[in-house]
């Protein structure tokens with residue numbers, strides 16, 4: 001026994017010394033040689049002080065970004081989690097564009113990928129490199145304009161079902177003084193977008209507008225709520241760095257995720273198998289299989305004869321991507337719609353103008369009686385309405401559901417700049433690039449570029465759909481998959497579902513605004529970034545995201 005003690009001590013010492021050296025090197029030495037240190041940036045007052053909440057909290061971030069541009073220029077050094085984590089915050093459109101275009105150099109950090117993978121599997125959101133490329137290639141045909149057109153009738157159907165449900169709610173209550181009935185539009189639209197993505201994604205009826213009892217719906221909902229819950233942050237972080245901990249000592253969060261995943265695996269796995277069988281039977285009989293949901297299209301694209309065998313993806317990957325569409329495609333769209341309705345409630349004149357434009361293309365027949373062709377024509381008419389287009393773009397500019405994103409440099413790089421670079425010593429350099437070393441985090445500022453007064457003009461923080469008829473020239477430099485906005489990101493990792501969400505947004509706006517009038521309640525609604533930018537009622541954060549609005553039936557001439 002006495003002999004063991006020195007042995008244990010020496011073992012501890014031999015583990016402790018390398019660990020300490022590692023920490024000292026990364027915390028105190030390596031940061032001194034980080035080229036980012038040369039850039040100007042806001043001061044850090046304590047050893048573990050950081051700028052995360054100033055940059056990420058949408059209540060503060062617009063002012064923070066404006067102040068940074070003013071004081072430190074358009075490429076700013078900010079502090080991440082600790083002294084080892086100096087990050088680049090590029091507010092120069094050329095620099096942001098470089099980061100997003102070069103997705104092999106600037107990858108998503110392994111920490112966020114591991115967290116996403118632990119919930120929904122390694123689908124397109126989490127995968128990198130060759131695996132991501134293969135998945136994106138298989139999924140791209142499913143999102144073509146032609147294939148999405150086939151999904152339009154089901155979006156109309158669900159929009160109409162929501163409208164009928166709200167009518168029932170209004171009929172069941174007697175609104176005082178005809179002001180309208182308070183409805184949490186955030187909650188209801190989220191149920192409807194879940195229904196849409198269930199049907200469009202894999203032909204599955206959640207029926208969430210009617211009730212929330214479906215087993216698969218409950219599993220997805222619970223898992224996504226865990227993803228956005230504050231929970232025990234430290235335990236979650238430890239689980240990311242030491243995944244074995246989740247296996248050996250699972251906490252409540254890990255157990256719940258496991259339970260949800262078991263349901264999803266069983267129900268969605270069965271769906272995948274039955275679709276595969278039907279596609280094969282269709283091929284054998286020569287009659288084909290005509291369903292147009294994303295799962296069918298993914299499966300077909302995966303067996304297409306022009307796709308080399310090594311480019312195909314497994315059934316497991318297919319399931320992970322269906323999970324990914326559910327995760328990436330439901331809350332984002334419902335939040336975009338919720339924010340648009342809130343903005344229109346705050347600007348009744350714009351709501352009236354938009355409603356008039358929507359009525360100008362409304363067919364005389366109720367939606368439930370329209371043929372597929374008539375719905376197709378209505379969809380085309382809606383796509384071409386200029387004010388609807390302006391309102392949608394403006395809302396997506398002003399409140400992008402994805403507030404910002406993160407990338408990490410996988411190699412040393414030079415990032416081009418188009419504005420003078422402010423340096424740490426107070427000087428301003430006209431250098432045309434900045435050096436980034438491997439391992440540096442880059443904050444992708446979606447909201448910041450969308451709201452930049454130097455780009456969009458002094459009224460950039462206001463809701464003004466008409467701005468889109470006369471944009472400042474500087475807007476052209478902003479990278480973006482959609483209308484020079486970073487809302488759907490840009491480059492090879494931009495949003496694959498952008499067109500689909502536009503169909504959903506415009507259809508729902510058409511149906512809801514031609515049936516109802518929306519007004520604000522006296523509750524104050526504010527934005528908070530909880531994975532996505534969500535509405536909360538002031539003083540009721542613990543109740544979760546909500547957006548109560550006064551809703552009443554539209555009556556011609558009483559608008």
Ligand code: HEM
Pocket residue numbers: 124125136324325328329330332333336400401402405406486487488489492493494495496497498500501
């Ligand atoms: C208003 C609605 C939406 C917004 C604002 C939005 C926004 C975004 C953004 C900003 C990204 C890039 C994320 C990053 O770089 O970290 C992204 C990626 C993605 N989105 Fe969307 N999205 C929306 C709707 C949808 C829909 C409806 C779907 C699917 C049906 C979808 C599927 C995806 C997928 C799969 C990715 C990952 C793409 C890749 O990495 O290759 N999104 N989205």
